[in-house]
Amino acid sequence: MSFLLDCPHCGPRDVAEFRFQGEVTRRPGPSPTLRELTEYVYFRDNVAGVQREWWYHRVGCGLWFVAERDTRTNEVLRTEIHTAARAGAPAPEPVAVPEPPAV
Numbered sequence: 001m002s003f004l005l006d007c008p009h010c011g012p013r014d015v016a017e018f019r020f021q022g023e024v025t026r027r028p029g030p031s032p033t034l035r036e037l038t039e040y041v042y043f044r045d046n047v048a049g050v051q052r053e054w055w056y057h058r059v060g061c062g063l064w065f066v067a068e069r070d071t072r073t074n075e076v077l078r079t080e081i082h083t084a085a086r087a088g089a090p091a092p093e094p095v096a097v098p099e100p101p102a103v
Contacts, residue, residue: 003074008081009061021054024066048072055079 004012023044028036045051050070057063068077 003076005055005067005076006079007057007060007063008065008079009063010057013057013060017057017059019056019058021056021064024052024054050077 003015005015005018006012007018023046025040025044028040032040048071050068053067053069055065055067057065063081065079065081067079069075070077
């Protein structure tokens with residue numbers, strides 16, 4: 001099924017230009033229980049109705065954004081740049097790769 005998705009940067013585009021990444025979820029606290037971590041990683045609401053979802057414009061501008069979409073009709077109600085990205089949050093720190101041990 002094809003529908004138009006409104007990229008906040010590029011405007012309306014065919015959904016084939018994008019990558020769906022899943023529901024917007026809330027991360028557990030700094031010391032999650034095994035149950036909280038399992039629910040965060042494996043379980044989704046999967047509502048029949050309006051849900052907030054992550055999308056990536058893979059063929060266009062490369063922007064990650066949030067869309068509100070009705071899963072029953074694929075009607076996109078609105079799209080927005082996530083607040084952390086809008087606020088100019090710093091990029092994640094690069095991960096240090098340790099040197100391999102000498103043989």
